[in-house]
Every structure is written in C-alpha cells, then in structure tokens.
Amino acid sequence: MENIELKRLWEKVKEELIGILPENVHPWIYPLEVSGFDKGVLTVVTGQMMGRDLLRRNYSEQMAEVLSKITGDKSSRIVIIYDEKAAKALKKENEKIQKKVSETIFKEQAMENLSNMQSASNLNLKYKFENFVVGENSKFAHAAALAVAKKPAEKYNPLFIYGKSGLGKTHLMQAIGHYTIFHNPKLKVKYTKTEDYVNDFISNSRNSKDTIENMSKFNKKYTNIDIILIDDIQFIESKTKTMSQMQHTFDSLYNKGKQIVITSDRLPKEIPTLTAALCSRFEMGLMVELTPPNEETRFQIVKKLAEEADLVYEEEALRYIAECYSNNVRELEGAYTKAAAYAEITEQNLTLKLAKEVLKSENNTDGISYDKIVRVTAAYYDVDIDDIKGTARGQKVSTARHISIYLCRDITKQSFVNIAKFYNKKHTTIMFAYEKIKKEVGSNREIATALREIRQALKVL
Numbered sequence: 001m002e003n004i005e006l007k008r009l010w011e012k013v014k015e016e017l018i019g020i021l022p023e024n025v026h027p028w029i030y031p032l033e034v035s036g037f038d039k040g041v042l043t044v045v046t047g048q049m050m051g052r053d054l055l056r057r058n059y060s061e062q063m064a065e066v067l068s069k070i071t072g073d074k075s076s077r078i079v080i081i082y083d084e085k086a087a088k089a090l091k092k093e094n095e096k097i098q099k100k101v102s103e104t105i106f107k108e109q110a111m112e113n114l115s116n117m118q119s120a121s122n123l124n125l126k127y128k129f130e131n132f133v134v135g136e137n138s139k140f141a142h143a144a145a146l147a148v149a150k151k152p153a154e155k156y157n158p159l160f161i162y163g164k165s166g167l168g169k170t171h172l173m174q175a176i177g178h179y180t181i182f183h184n185p186k187l188k189v190k191y192t193k194t195e196d197y198v199n200d201f202i203s204n205s206r207n208s209k210d211t212i213e214n215m216s217k218f219n220k221k222y223t224n225i226d227i228i229l230i231d232d233i234q235f236i237e238s239k240t241k242t243m244s245q246m247q248h249t250f251d252s253l254y255n256k257g258k259q260i261v262i263t264s265d266r267l268p269k270e271i272p273t274l275t276a277a278l279c280s281r282f283e284m285g286l287m288v289e290l291t292p293p294n295e296e297t298r299f300q301i302v303k304k305l306a307e308e309a310d311l312v313y314e315e316e317a318l319r320y321i322a323e324c325y326s327n328n329v330r331e332l333e334g335a336y337t338k339a340a341a342y343a344e345i346t347e348q349n350l351t352l353k354l355a356k357e358v359l360k361s362e363n364n365t366d367g368i369s370y371d372k373i374v375r376v377t378a379a380y381y382d383v384d385i386d387d388i389k390g391t392a393r394g395q396k397v398s399t400a401r402h403i404s405i406y407l408c409r410d411i412t413k414q415s416f417v418n419i420a421k422f423y424n425k426k427h428t429t430i431m432f433a434y435e436k437i438k439k440e441v442g443s444n445r446e447i448a449t450a451l452r453e454i455r456q457a458l459k460v461l
Contacts (some may be wrong), residue, residue, distance in 0.1 A: 009043070009070065013078075016066045016086055021059060028055055032080070040076040042067055045083040052080045113349035122191045123181075127174035135297025138168060141288040145172045145261075149179035152187065152227050152259035156286035158250075162264045163290030164418075166328030169263040172290075173229045176261055180227055187226040194235045197222070198242050204243070223252040227259040233282070234264045237273040250281050260285075291421060293329065295371040298322035301329060302336045306350070311340055313350035320355050326369030335359055368411050368458055370422045376457045377404040380450065389423055403450055406437035407429055411458070 010032075017029055034333070035043040046052050055063070060078070067076040129149070134142045148153045161169050177189040200221075204214040222228065228249075236243055253260055268274060268282040293301065299322035306313050321339060325332040338368035342358045343350040378385045381400035388401045401423075408419050409430075420427040438445045 006034055006037055006285045009037065010042070012070050013042070013063075013067055017063060018072070020062065020066070025055070025059065027051075035081070040071070040073050040074065042078045043081060044078060045081045047083060047085075047089060049082050052082045056082055058324055090359050093172055103242065104144060117197060123174050123177045123189070125178075126358055127171045128178045129175045131304065131308070132168065132171055132175060133293075133297060133301045135293045135300070137291040137293045137297060138172075141172060141290050144286055145176050147178070148259060148261065149176040150183075151225060152180065152184075153257050157254065158260035158262055158282060158285040160262050160264065160268070160287040161290065162267055164292070164328060165265055166330030167290040167292060168329050169290055173261055174262050177227065177229055188224070189227045189229070190222070190225045191229040191231065192222075193231045194233050197246070198228065198236065201242050201245050205245075219249075219252070222249050223256075223258075225253075225258065227261070228253060229261045231263050232265070233262050234271050236278075237271050240275075243275050243278055247275070247277055247281070250278070254281075292326060295322055295326070295369065298326065298329075298332055301332060304338065305333065309340065311343070311350055312351055313343075316352040317350045317355040320352055321359070323369055323372055324359065326371060370408050370412070370419070372458065373407045373411065373454075376454055377407065380454050380457070393413045398446075399450075402433040402437050403447070403454065405433040407451070407454065407458075409434045411455075 014029060016030070021029065027329075028046075028048060031051070032046050035045050037043070060288070064077040067078055068074050113404060129142075129146060132138075132142060141161055144156055144159060145161070148159050161172060163169055164233045174191060177191055180187050182188050193335075199277050200218060204218040205211065208214075236246060250260060253307055262282060264271070267287065268279040271279075299319055301319045302321050303315075306318060318336075321332065321335050325335045338354045339350060339358045342348075343354055348354060374385055374388055377400050378388055381396055381403075383400050385399045387394075388404055392398075405419065405423065408414065408422070409416065412419075416427040416430045420430045423430065437447060437451075441451065
C-alpha cells in the first residue's frame, strides 16, 4: 500500500476511534503514527509506552473492529509498537509546548507586574505615547517628552511642560512614566499632583511625637525614585514651607541624577509667589509649550477616538465636532464622548445630523472656532490664511486680519490673551485691532458689510 493511501486509511481509523473511545483515551490516540499495513495487520508506533500498554490491554478489540469495518476484512487487527525515536521526538515536542506555555505565563506575569507598577506609580493607563495625537501645536513637546522617556536624566532635566488647561500636559507627562515602566521596569516612577504633594507634606509635618519619623518617610517617598512627575506646579504658590520642601525634593533628586518632569499652566516666572530659588531650578532644563491644536489636529484626535472604539461614523460628523470645539482637547473629547454615547445608546451611526442634534452647537457662538473665523474671513477677502496670521502688511491682508480678530473677540468672548496666542502676537496688538474695527463699524459701510456677510457665512447673525 502506498504511503498516501496508508495515511488516508489511518486517518479514517483514527477518526472513528476518536468518535467511539472515551475522551480520556484521546491523548493516547492522537500521537499514534502509522508504520505499515500487511496481510490485514495495521502497524502503528508511539513514543508513549504507557499509552501503548493501556490501549493494548483495554481497547485492542474495539480498535480491531473499527479497522475491520473500514477494510471489510474481519481478520484485520492493529498492532501498537513502542518506538524510541518517536519517544525522543515526542519529548522534544512536549518541551517546545512547555516552553511556549512558560513564555505565555511569564508574559502574563510580566503584564500583571507592569500593571501593578503602573498602579503604584499612580498612572492612568490611557495616557500613553501611542494614543497621543501629534500636531503642529505639540510636535516639539512630544519629541522632548519621548527623548526624556528614552534617556531619563540624560537629555533634558528638568523637563518643564506648560500650557493652558486641557491641552495634553498630563497625557505627555504620564506617557513618559508608562514608557519607562514598559521599557525599563527597574526604574521607579512616581506621578503626583502638586495638590497631593502639598497635602501630604502638611499632614506629615504637623507637630507630634512622630513628626521626625513621618517626615523621614515623606522624604523617602518622594526621593527614593528614579523619575518624578509633578503635575500643576502652579498650585504650590503662596505655600512658603511647602516650596522650601519642594526645593529640597528637587535638589535631592537632581543631585542623584534622577529625572524631574513638571507641568504648569504658565511659565515659572509667571507664577507670582514662586520663590526665586525654585523658579531658577525649573528654568534650568528645557521648557516646552503646548498650545491649542488647529482644526486638522482636532479632527485627527476625534477620528482616533472613533477608530479605537470601532464606531461607525460620517467623517463630516467628526469634522463638525473638531470645528466647533477649539478651546482645548479635554472639551473636544467630552463633546465627542457625548455624541458617540448617544449614537451607541440609540443604536445609530454617528452622522452629521446626529452630532448637531446632540451637541446643539450649530448656532452656538461658543462653537465657532478661531480657525473657522480666519478661514471664512480669508475666503471673503481672497487672501491666504497664513498671511492673516502672519506679518504681511498689504492693505487687504491688514483689513482681513483686523476683521478676523474683531470677530474672534466678539463671537467667542475669549480673552485678548487667548486670541493673541492663536495669532502669535502680543495681546496689546490684538486689543488695538479689535478697538479699531469697533470704532469703524458705525461709520464705515464697507467694514459693516464685511462683518455682516462673514457672520452670515459663519451662521452667526
């Protein structure tokens, strides 16, 4: 009998045996390999001596009956032979399987250890580099944070990340912690809010018989680490004793070559009561700013959220959300979450119509972004957006710039400082442009017409 035919015969026999024999016998059947078939005798080999003996003793008759049924020869029988080569091959296979099992267990334990370390470090699992959308507003800050994560205390120490609330400072900071724990788990990471640090210090420094011991524990808690992540440092202002302790923590870590990362909603010199000593320490490393993302970056942020959630959506719906919510990323994500949750609960796709109904911001002046105002104004005057936001001095560009600034202030009600950041200009320049157009509205018909028509294009009457 040819090898192919022999193997087909054995596969049929094996299939029948699996169907009639108890499940606890199956592990002895599967490894059997056919060796030959001669004069009604089918020879199979096994590397399991115990399996051979068990099958011979308890199931030889049933095995013979199955073979006879398939071959049509009532005298057919199966002979099981123990083979040392098969035993060695089986041993190697078992070792491979055991190795895979061990590796799987190790990986699971490693992931559990990583999870425990992340929890001990006080990190939020969603704040990682992988889900941080990089835009022009955050490219430099992201690159700096990643450099610090890859080489703690070798590149930029301290790293000071500043910007308005909700722009991603905490995300970038904690991403450094997650990266370190995953790629260099021997390093100890600690994330703390400044408010928690302050409360912890006050609690441990109160006069009592245990004050010395408590402060010793406090110092170890914040200095026996390799990377400290301190969020919202602006909240330390006016707390003289805590600032003195913070200076001690900073010096202890820095002198030991440990990485310090700090976030704030403003530059150190703009925190009114921050001591000169702390201010100089915070400024001695690299300071990077996070600014509000432009419309395209905001769109990419909500698109990433939708894709991660496997949400079925219309691109126009996501662009609408990105267009209407421009103040910060947190507000943007909140708007997306609200619209997505409604779509999920009502079992609908996220369409433009649904987004407008849920967010009710189509005619909400707060929903009109700086980007949209500049884009519509640029189209009205047929000039480039970059020229409006830049330094071009032509009459048409200057008028378009002043008109857009006036509308940004009048429609969004945002501060001159915020608008100045968008235009990358001094707030006094923004104030001048606003007041100039405000004075001309009543007397300059051309200006009044432009404002009215641009408002109509913005759907703000």
